[in-house]
Each structure stands twice: as structure tokens, then as C-alpha cells.
Amino acid sequence: MTTAALVHVVVSGLATGSIYALMAISLVIIYNATRTLNFAQGEILMVSTFVGWTAMQVLRAPLVVVLIVAVAAAAGLGWALERLVIRHAISATHFDVLIITLGLSLMLRSAAGLVWTHDEFPFPSLFGNRPLAIGPVRLAPVSLGIIGASLALMLALYALFRWTRMGRAMRAVAQNQRAARLMGISVERVYSGSWVLAAVVGAVAGVLIAPVVFLSSKMGLVAINGFTAAVLGGFGSMPGAVVGGMLLGVLENLAPLYLPSSIKHSVPFLVMITILLVRPSGLLGRVARRKV
Amino acid sequence: MTPVLDVQDLTVYYGKRRALEGVSLTVGRGEIVTLLGANGAGKSTTLRAVSGLVRPERGRIVYEGRDITQAPADAIVAAGVGHVPEGREIFPEFTVLENLLVGGHTVRRSQVGERVDAAFELFPVLGRRQSQLAGTLSGGEQQMLAIGRALMPRPRLLLLDEPSLGLAPLLSREIFRVIQRINDSGVAVLLVEQNARRALALAARGYVLETGRLVVAGPSAALAADPRVRTAYLGLDRARGGAAG
Numbered sequence: 001m002t003t004a005a006l007v008h009v010v011v012s013g014l015a016t017g018s019i020y021a022l023m024a025i026s027l028v029i030i031y032n033a034t035r036t037l038n039f040a041q042g043e044i045l046m047v048s049t050f051v052g053w054t055a056m057q058v059l060r061a062p063l064v065v066v067l068i069v070a071v072a073a074a075a076g077l078g079w080a081l082e083r084l085v086i087r088h089a090i091s092a093t094h095f096d097v098l099i100i101t102l103g104l105s106l107m108l109r110s111a112a113g114l115v116w117t118h119d120e121f122p123f124p125s126l127f128g129n130r131p132l133a134i135g136p137v138r139l140a141p142v143s144l145g146i147i148g149a150s151l152a153l154m155l156a157l158y159a160l161f162r163w164t165r166m167g168r169a170m171r172a173v174a175q176n177q178r179a180a181r182l183m184g185i186s187v188e189r190v191y192s193g194s195w196v197l198a199a200v201v202g203a204v205a206g207v208l209i210a211p212v213v214f215l216s217s218k219m220g221l222v223a224i225n226g227f228t229a230a231v232l233g234g235f236g237s238m239p240g241a242v243v244g245g246m247l248l249g250v251l252e253n254l255a256p257l258y259l260p261s262s263i264k265h266s267v268p269f270l271v272m273i274t275i276l277l278v279r280p281s282g283l284l285g286r287v288a289r290r291k292v
Numbered sequence: 293m294t295p296v297l298d299v300q301d302l303t304v305y306y307g308k309r310r311a312l313e314g315v316s317l318t319v320g321r322g323e324i325v326t327l328l329g330a331n332g333a334g335k336s337t338t339l340r341a342v343s344g345l346v347r348p349e350r351g352r353i354v355y356e357g358r359d360i361t362q363a364p365a366d367a368i369v370a371a372g373v374g375h376v377p378e379g380r381e382i383f384p385e386f387t388v389l390e391n392l393l394v395g396g397h398t399v400r401r402s403q404v405g406e407r408v409d410a411a412f413e414l415f416p417v418l419g420r421r422q423s424q425l426a427g428t429l430s431g432g433e434q435q436m437l438a439i440g441r442a443l444m445p446r447p448r449l450l451l452l453d454e455p456s457l458g459l460a461p462l463l464s465r466e467i468f469r470v471i472q473r474i475n476d477s478g479v480a481v482l483l484v485e486q487n488a489r490r491a492l493a494l495a496a497r498g499y500v501l502e503t504g505r506l507v508v509a510g511p512s513a514a515l516a517a518d519p520r521v522r523t524a525y526l527g528l529d530r531a532r533g534g535a536a537g
Contacts, residue, residue, distance in 0.1 A: 175383045182343060
């Protein structure tokens with residue numbers, strides 16, 4: 001295989017990987033604040049992408065509006081689910097909450113089917129489709145756009161967690177909830193904020209990936225690869241989520257070149273199982289949490 | 293004058309287990325009051341109830357004339373109650389500076405800088421180690437950080453839970469000097485301490501808890517002379533009390 005073709009495959013792998021990374025980040029945001037997994041993450045992505053798309057159909061609005069509407073819908077949905085459902089289970093075990101989110105994901109998928117049917121719809125891309133030629137290498141603008149937009153969002157998230165009061169509060173809650181309360185942090189508000197933020201990240205991922213995988217009630221399944229990416233990187237670690245996502249995307253795209261093509265969908269799990277056998281805490285996870 | 297803190301008939305359960313039963317105590321303005329008792333007597337629980345971490349079954353907690361019994365913990369911090377918890381509970385993955393900044397969560401943005409400077413002035417070692425991860429500090433430094441962090445919102449009542457626990461004598465003396473200095477600036481202190489002798493030397497008054505109930509209360513001098521306190525918390529018995537006093 002030529003180098004040019006290889007570069008092409010790796011770049012589209014990084015594009016898929018960016019989406020996995022965003023999904024992994026959104027799962028980790030909620031996990032770090034609340035210690036629960038949100039199985040409805042993919043369905044929040046799907047519903048908010050559908051809402052954005054519907055706005056475009058009805059209003060004949062430009063594509064940027066789709067993004068804004070999808071993000072707003074996600075924020076509203078994330079906030080409402082936390083406030084109306086999850087908050088009431090605040091004293092339930094993490095396992096109970098996990099089952100609740102699993103139920104939410106099934107409900108959201110059925111509801112989406114009722115409103116938008118279970119068909120697949122083409123979704124316009126924010127980026128053009130004329131391939132970009134750099135020497136002999138031809139790159140799809142969709143791939144580059146996805147990578148660029150994802151990286152920009154990741155940088156924004158980094159800045160948020162590092163330098164803003166809310167971001168610092170979220171990290172404090174992740175480390176020690178009781179101590180965070182003693183700092184005057186409203187842990188409940190951090191819960192809400194985490195759900196909203198995670199949903200918004202998911203919505204951006206949804207709008208980015210929809211042109212590639214088509215818009216459908218099943219597109220939320222991408223969250224499974226996001227989960228795999230997060231475990232790969234070490235669950236709870238943001239840089240780990242990014243590394244895990246990128247690695248997964250690239251391997252998934254490379255594998256069919258060397259192995260039977262039907263293997264593609266097993267790749268994430270093969271990689272995850274292999275890495276966890278060698279490093280149970282994931283690539284960037286801590287072996288054991290420090291106790292003070 | 294109304295006390296800064298007025299606790300009446302406080303009763304707390306952990307599940308079915310009773311941790312506190314009918315505890316009443318006050319802390320006056322600018323006063324240091326100590327709460328003594330054996331492990332599991334309910335000292336920490338009392339502090340946690342005041343700062344809103346546990347909900348009492350019965351009783352009333354009034355801070356500066358305001359009923360805070362049912363107030364959420366973050367509102368109690370914002371009202372001016374600082375709590376340095378047992379075991380320090382600093383954020384190990386934050387730097388020293390980030391710990392202070394998160395302590396200033398309720399502080400107006402424009403004032404955070406000067407509060408950080410004040411903390412460094414009180415504990416110069418924290419200033420020298422400001423970009424070090426807090427989890428790598430020594431026990432004494434972590435205690436200083438925990439106190440500095442709790443002072444960020446300029447509380448008018450400071451709850452201190454075992455501030456000298458596990459510290460070398462020299463360091464714990466240093467911590468007590470700082471508590472005195474904080475108190476001199478007008479902050480009332482409710483001090484839980486296993487070193488009863490030192491606590492009574494610092495405090496004006498004290499209370500003794502036994503299995504969730506108050507058994508003795510009074511001025512420090514009276515407590516230090518009380519035979520029950522002497523035997524149980526000062527490690528003295530009547531026979532050799534005079535020599536060791």
C-alpha cells in the first residue's frame with residue numbers, strides 16, 4: 001500500500017477517533033462528577049442532532065443554525081434528565097442510576113422512532129466535499145473538519161476545567177465531594193452542570209458525525225465506542241479519553257487493510273481486552289487512586 | 293450579646309445509631325471554645341451538623357441569629373462558617389494555589405487575589421510551594437493548607453477538627469500559634485482536639501462529650517481542674533496529678 005493511501009486511512013481514522021474521543025469525554029465528565037455511567041449519552045446525541053436537523057428542515061436555516069439548535073437542545077435535554085429523573089435518585093446506588101440511564105436510552109430511542117421514524121436520513125456536512133490534495137495525499141474535508149472542530153472543542157474544555165470557577169468546582173467534586181461542599185460548592189449544581197456540558201459535547205459530536213454515518217435513531221450506538229475509548233485511556237482521565245478515542249479510530253480503520261474486513265466492528269473490543277490484560281487501569285489511568 | 297453560634301438540643305442519628313443526643317452549646321463572638329471527648333463521642337458529628345454535612349434529627353443551629361439547621365452546606369459556607377475537616381481533606385490532585393482558589397469559590401472574583409496573598413502571609417511555606425501538588429505536601433503543610441483554604445472566604449466562625457492530629461510537637465505548637473493569631477483577628481473558633489491540655493490552654497471555655505451527650509461544661513480552668521476531665525483526657529489521675537499538673 002502506498003504511503004499516500006496509508007495517510008488517508010490514518011486521517012479518516014483520526015476523524016472517527018475524534019468522535020469517539022468526544023463521546024468518551026462526555027461520559028467521563030458525568031462519571032467524574034457523579035460516579036455513574038450515563039448509558040443515555042448516545043441517545044442524547046441522537047435526539048439533539050435530530051432536533052437540529054428538524055430546525056433546518058422547517059426553517060430552511062443555514063447549517064450553522066443546526067449546530068446552535070442541536071447544542072441548545074442537548075443542553076435542555078441534559079439539564080431536564082438530570083433535574084427531573086437522576087436527581088431524584090441521588091441517594092440510590094450507582095448501579096441503580098446506571099440502570100435508570102439504560103432505561104432512559106431505550107425510551108429516548110423509541111421516542112425518536114415515533115417522531116422521526118427509524119429510517120436513515122442524509123445529513124449535510126459543515127465542510128465541503130472537494131478533496132484536499134497535499135502532494136500525492138488526498139484528504140477528505142469532512143475528516144479534516146471533524147478533527148479540527150473536535151480539537152478546538154477539546155481545547156475549550158481544557159480551558160474550562162483549568163481556568164474557570166465552574167470547571168475547578170467540577171474537578172474538586174471529582175476528587176472529594178464532601179470537601180467540595182465545605183468550599184461552598186453546590187454539588188447539586190455541579191451535577192446539573194456536568195449533565196449539560198456532557199450533552200453539549202455529545203451534540204457537537206452528533207452534528208459532526210451525522211454526515212458520515214447518516215442521521216438515524218441508531219446513531220447513538222457510537223457511545224459504545226466512546227465507552228470503549230474511555231476505558232482504553234483509563235476511565236476518569238480526560239487525556240486518556242482523547243488518546244483512547246484516537247487510537248481506537250485509527251486501529252479500526254487500519255485493521256481491515258490487513259485483516260478480513262468483517263473484523264472492523266470487533267476491533268474496539270479486541271483492542272480493549274488486550275490493553276486491559278496488560279494494563280488493567282487503562283493507558284493513562286492511575287493504578288490506584290491516591291488516598292489522603 | 294447574641295453568640296456567633298447557638299446550638300440547642302442537637303440530636304443526630306446515623307441510620308439507627310444515635311451519634312448525638314440533646315447537645316446544646318454556644319460560641320461567643322471572638323471566643324475560642326473547645327469540644328473534648330473520646331473517639332466516637334460525637335465531636336466531629338457536632339461540627340458536621342453545624343456546617344450542614346449531616347442533617348440533625350432534632351434541635352436548632354443558629355448562626356449570627358439566623359437559623360441554619362436546614363440550610364445546605366454551600367449556603368452555610370457563604371454565610372461565614374469555615375470548617376477544617378478531620379484528616380484535612382485537601383484536594384491532592386490540585387496544586388497548593390488551586391486548593392486556595394477552590395477555597396475561594398464563594399469569594400468575589402476581584403478579592404480572590406488578596407485572599408491568596410493573605411494565606412501566603414499567614415503560611416509562608418504555602419507561598420513557596422504554591423505550584424506543588426497538594427498531595428505531595430507533608431502532614432503539617434497539608435494542615436496549613438486546609439486552614440488557609442478554609443480562611444479564603446473570611447469566615448467569622450471557624451470549625452477546626454483535630455488540627456494537630458498526627459503532627460510532630462513542634463508543628464502542632466506552630467498550628468496552635470496560628471489558631472491564636474486567627475482568633476486575634478476576630479474569628480470565633482470551635483476547636484475539636486485530642487490534645488486536651490493544649491486545647492484548654494487556648495480556649496476560654498470547653499465542653500466534654502461522652503457517647504453523644506454533654507457531660508461537663510465550663511471555663512477552661514474549671515475543666516482542667518475537674519477530676520473527670522483530668523482522668524479521662526489529660527492523662528492524669530488524682531494520685532500523681534499534682535506532680536504532672
